Amino acid sequence: MAKKYWLLKSEPEAFSISDLAQAPGQITCWDGVRNYQARNYLRDDIQINDLAFFHHSNACPPGIAGVVKVIQSGYPDSTAWDPFDCHYDAKSTVANPRWFMIDVQLVTRFEEILTLELLRTVPALKSMELLRKGSRLSVQPVRADEYQTVMKLYRSLNSRRQ
DNA sequence: GCCAACGTTGGC
C-alpha cells in the first residue's frame, strides 16, 4: 500500500516534540486518543512507515513542530485498562478493546514551529483539515500534496535562515 | 478566559 500522511495533535504541556526528542530511541507510543473517528484511523488505516506531522495544540504558538514516522501500526491502548490512568475507560476490555494506539519515532524536529498563522497564508493548504474552521480531530489524514507543500515551506524557511 | 464548533449522553 502507498505511503500515507497524517497529522497528530498533542498539547505540549502533556507531551511535546521536545519530550519525544528526549525519549529513548526518540520513540513513543501515541496513546490516550478517545475519539472514534481518530480511533478508526489509528486502528484501521495508519501503516508502518507512514509519516505524520507532530502538531502542538493549545500552545503558544500553535503549529506543526516536526515529522514522525509510524513504526508500529494500531494495537490496543492499554491506558484504557488502567484505573489510575486519566484515560481509563471501563468499557474497554482486553477481550474487546475500544481504543487503539500506534508507535512513532521522531524524523525531523523543525527548527521553528510552522504556525497556524503562517500555514493559513498558503493557498495550496486552503482545504487542509487542520486549518478548517472548528477542526478538532486529533488524528487526521493529510494529502500527499499538502504534505509536500508543508515540507517545501519548511525547507524554504530553513534556507532563508542560514 | 472566551466561546464557537464539535462530540457524547441520555431522556423520551
Add this chain to the structure above:
DNA sequence: GCCAACGTTGGC
C-alpha cells in the same frame, strides 16, 4: 431515532 443538554477542544 431525535435532540436538548452537557462536556471538550483549541484557536484566539
